[in-house]
Amino acid sequence: MIEADVAVVGGSFAGVSAAIMLARARRRVVIIDEGATRNRFAHASHGFLGMDGAAPEAIREKGLAEVLAYSTARHVAGRVTAIRGSVGAFVLEGAEEIRAARVILAFGQRDRLPDIPGLADCWGRTVAQCPYCHGYELADRTTGLLAWEAIPMHHAVHLSDWTDDLILLENGVAMTADQAVQLSRPGLRRQAGRVVRVHHMQGAIDAVELEGGERVAMRALYLVSWQEPASDLAEALGCKIVETPMGRHLQVDDHQRTTVPGVFAAGDLARPFPSATQAASTGNRAGAACHQDLLGILE
Ligand SMILES: Cc1cc2nc3c(=O)[nH]c(=O)nc-3n(C[C@H](O)[C@H](O)[C@H](O)COP(=O)(O)OP(=O)(O)OC[C@H]3O[C@@H](n4cnc5c(N)ncnc54)[C@H](O)[C@@H]3O)c2cc1C
Structure with a gap:
């Protein structure tokens, strides 16, 4: 004792x-x-x-x-x-x-992360939450931003200083008309469809796979845990x-x-x-x- x-x-x-x-x-x-x-x-x-x-x-x-x-x-x-x-x-x-x-x-x-196969393997490496922590190293890549329970409006704007090739993965989360207007800017494209898998090589993300099999290529992915x-x-x-x-x-x-x-x-x-x-x-x-x-x- x-x-x-x-x-x-x-x-x-x-x-x-x-x-x-x-x-x-x-x-x-x-x-x-x-x-x-x-x-x-x-x-x-x-x-x-x-x-x-x-x-x-x-x-x-x-x-x-x-x-x-x-x-x-x-x-x-x-x-x-x-x-x-x-x-x-x-x-x-x-x-x-x-x-x-x-x-x-x-x-x-x-x-707690979304339950998507492959995602946790990349966490802290090429899948991140905080751009101040990892954004410098992941900068200037084709970058995904995963909606999960809500549309990550803050990140969608925030990440513009780290990449001009951002893909908002809607992942089945509904977006309001107001949000759609706010997100309409150069350097950001929207991708409909649920994400069912993250493809990677030892934690380095290559693509996400959508329901139906389509793959969306990317080299970094952000989400809000x-x-x-x-x-x-x-x-x-x-x-x-x-x-x-x-x-x-x-x-x-x-x-x-x-x-x-x-x-x-x-x-x-x-x-x-x-x-x-x-x-x-x-x-x-x-x-x-x-x-x-x-x-x-x-x-
Ligand atoms: C992937 C990732 C990367 C990050 N990168 C950065 C970065 O680059 N820069 C930055 O500023 N922040 C970063 N952060 C945030 C940073 O990790 C946290 O802010 C920081 O670790 C918080 O410190 P803490 O002391 O509060 O808790 P922690 O660092 O989490 O430490 C808690 C400790 O308590 C121990 N513990 C838990 N339960 C018990 C128990 N019951 N009994 C005994 N021990 C217990 C744990 O094992 C652990 O050692 C990152 C976070 C993540 C998820």
């Missing part, structure tokens, strides 16, 4: 950034992490200060090594399976039992969840406090528009706020 001031569930951008604040405040902090970051499907992570283009795993390992250089920080590899108790006396179950006065949830989100917490720990604790058209995340206040006393949340889990830098930023804030909460000086 490990006793700590704070237990941090998830040891990636958010969790490590939170833990380092607590370690620097000389508090006993334990990070429990299973090591499956949301961006693990990509070979390179972009836009993170000082590590642009580094492998996601390399960034996580470097951050973890930095925090573990502090004598009051510990790391447990594995998954937290349950959290019980309340502020001042939480118990975390999993690889090891951990008792902690406060908990920071930083276990990230998982992406549906995101939800990577674990049900927060809901089991009673933390309030916010529903958005893009998925579900935890409700937090300006100090990253969830609706459950003594439980903070940071990273993708607590934001509707995620990125590694935003995750690190909210982790930093959660770590400092949690420390001040331990001292009883958090407003």
Whole structure:
């Protein structure tokens, strides 16, 4: 059994950034992490200060090594399976039992993708969601944009700075007359028909196949994934969840406090528009706020 001031569930951008604040405040902090970051499907992570283009795993390992250089920080590899108790006396179950006065949830989100054979094999390589993350590398290609549950109007405009050959794959999603007018511009063509397969060579997309067998050639594809917490720990604790058209995340206040006393949340889990830098930023804030909460000086 490990006793700590704070237990941090998830040891990636958010969790490590939170833990380092607590370690620097000389508090006993334990990070429990299973090591499956949301961006693990990509070979390179972009836009993170000082590590642009580094492998996601390399960034996580470097951050973890930095925090573990502090004598009051510990790391447990594995998954937290349950959290019980309340502020001042939480118990975390999993690889090891951990008792902690406060908990920071930083276990990230998982992406739900359309169930189309071949698509998941390309995810993070030539199938992407965020053009800031991957658009530079995928630029100037014939690019698909997959409608899925809704017409991705934002992406349809957004991608115009990365490609002038964009194909909106309607995929059976109905379009309003207003949307059709907005989407009528040079460089964007509409393709009717349901997408039934993604053809690729080791994650490099060649084409999508439509119902009926027609193939539409492309070298990149974007879609808007549906995101939800990577674990049900927060809901089991009673933390309030916010529903958005893009998925579900935890409700937090300006100090990253969830609706459950003594439980903070940071990273993708607590934001509707995620990125590694935003995750690190909210982790930093959660770590400092949690420390001040331990001292009883958090407003
Ligand atoms: C394909 C893809 C590519 C991306 N590329 C970029 C990019 O280039 N640049 C960028 O800024 N952003 C990128 N992102 C977004 C980025 O991955 C996230 O914003 C970032 O990883 C969020 O950090 P986090 O710390 O909140 O969560 P994560 O990085 O997802 O880490 C959560 C950690 O918690 C662990 N965990 C989960 N449940 C438990 C549990 N019960 N017990 C213990 N541990 C647990 C996980 O294993 C994981 O290690 C990309 C996302 C995707 C999907």
